[in-house]
Amino acid sequence: MNDPIGDMLARIRNAQMRGKSRVMTPASRLRAWVLDVLADEGYVRSYENTVDVDGHPVIEISLKYFQGGPAIRELKRISKPGRRVYKGVGDLPEVRQGLGVSIISTPKGVMSDASARAANVGGEVLCTVF
Numbered sequence: 001m002n003d004p005i006g007d008m009l010a011r012i013r014n015a016q017m018r019g020k021s022r023v024m025t026p027a028s029r030l031r032a033w034v035l036d037v038l039a040d041e042g043y044v045r046s047y048e049n050t051v052d053v054d055g056h057p058v059i060e061i062s063l064k065y066f067q068g069g070p071a072i073r074e075l076k077r078i079s080k081p082g083r084r085v086y087k088g089v090g091d092l093p094e095v096r097q098g099l100g101v102s103i104i105s106t107p108k109g110v111m112s113d114a115s116a117r118a119a120n121v122g123g124e125v126l127c128t129v130f
Contacts, residue, residue: 002081005077008025011023012044012063013075016070023060025058025061030105035059037111043101044064045063046062075128076128077126086124088122089122091122092122095113096130105126
């Protein structure tokens, strides 16, 4: 798998289109850090590390819905393996005039764009969520 974050985001999008309450993705620390930001911002209900039937570590994500629709309307991968996108603290993108969230990988960890501005750090823009 070349793009594990892109794979996880696609799994979340596909599960929400089907109306699923839970989705499984292979476990990794980076995926867990991105899910921490999504959970803190209120886009997913929760997640937990488990083991599948073959004994491989997986993350089970509980998706969040509001009034019959998914809490995540748009989930877009920005920085890809073939084209990394880095932004300084002054150039961090605002998603839908601040209604959405950009997830940034910084030297101080994976955080939302608002947290990165508060910590005065830039980094790699992983994805945007609205």
